[in-house]
Amino acid sequence: MPLIEGTGGHHDAELSARLSARFxxxxxGRLGDALDGNRPIVIFERKMFETIQDSLERTFGPLGRRYANAMAEVEANRWSEVEWPSSLFGKWKKRVALISEEYQLRGIGSISKVNDGDEKIIRARRxxxxxxLAGALTASFEQLTESNHRMRWEDDRDNGAKIILEATDRPFFKPEEPTPTEGVKGSRPESELIHGAGITPEGVMMLEEVPSIILPSRFFDALITVLESLQEEGTAALTDSRCE
Incomplete structure (x- = not known):
């Protein structure tokens, strides 16, 4: 059976077909991302994911930089082997549109405007x-420009964000190419299938009429590594290199 079936509401048949083919x-038995070497993903109701974040921060304190850098590390794999649009006209806009569409499709955010230069100022919807969102966009623009960036961010109005990426002179290395999973595809019980996908007029990705997000499973591996380092007195977080 398909991953997604239409049930009305915000259902979008084209989006459902794309998600079904990709994940x-x-x-x-887990879901894999065909665009990321079939590595496993997790799908959350957005409200539930925010509850998890709140719980972690009650225990460990503010984790914004840790979230950002963990996200940047794992999203680099997604973009390292992308074939970027190379047309003579409008190349930059098409590449930015590709990045924006990816993160809107996964319920993370979208780009409204960004300049091309050593310092990139991104206006986005989050x-x-x-x-x-800053970590995800940093990874994508690093792979696009093949240069490392330092990131800063701030909230901008309702559901808006301003993200500043500044190119650095640190050596740039592409992440290792994901190894595709071989073998016969697995199956999932019908009760676990997601029925109905769509995007609201405000750009929010909905699954089963609920705002949802799709993340690589290894995001949580990276985050756990950071949280473990915080428990060791005097040990710097392993993933703070991109933040000021």
Whole structure:
């Protein structure tokens, strides 16, 4: 059976078909991302994910920089092998549109405007905390420009964000190419399938009529590594290199 079936409301048949083709069962029963070497993903109701973040910060304190850098590390794989639009006219706009569409499709945010230069000022709509969106966009623009960036961000009006990326002279390395999962595709019980996908007029990605987000499973591996480092007195967080 398909991952997504239409039930009305915000259902978009084209979006449902794209998600069904991209996020498919692995042989271990989890969902894999066909555009990221079939590595596993997790899908959250946005409200539930925010509750998890609140709980973590009650225990560990503010984690904005940790969220941002963990996101940047794992999203780099998604963009490292992308074939960027290379047309003679409008190349920059088409590349930015590709990035924006990816993160709107996954319920993270979208780009309204960005300049091309050593310092990039991004105006965006955010559907998660700005730190997560900043990390995701940093990864994409680093892979696009093949240069490392330092990021800063701030909330801008309702659901808006201003993200500033500044190119650095640190050596740039592409992440290792994901290894595709071999073998027969797995299956998932019908009760776990997601029915109905769509995007609201405000740009929010909905699954089963609920605002939702799609993240690589390894985001949580990176975050756990950071949280473990915070418990060791005098140990710097392993993923703070992109933040001021």
């Amino acid at each position: 498919t069962p692995r042989d271990d 559907f998660v905390r700005t730190s997560l």
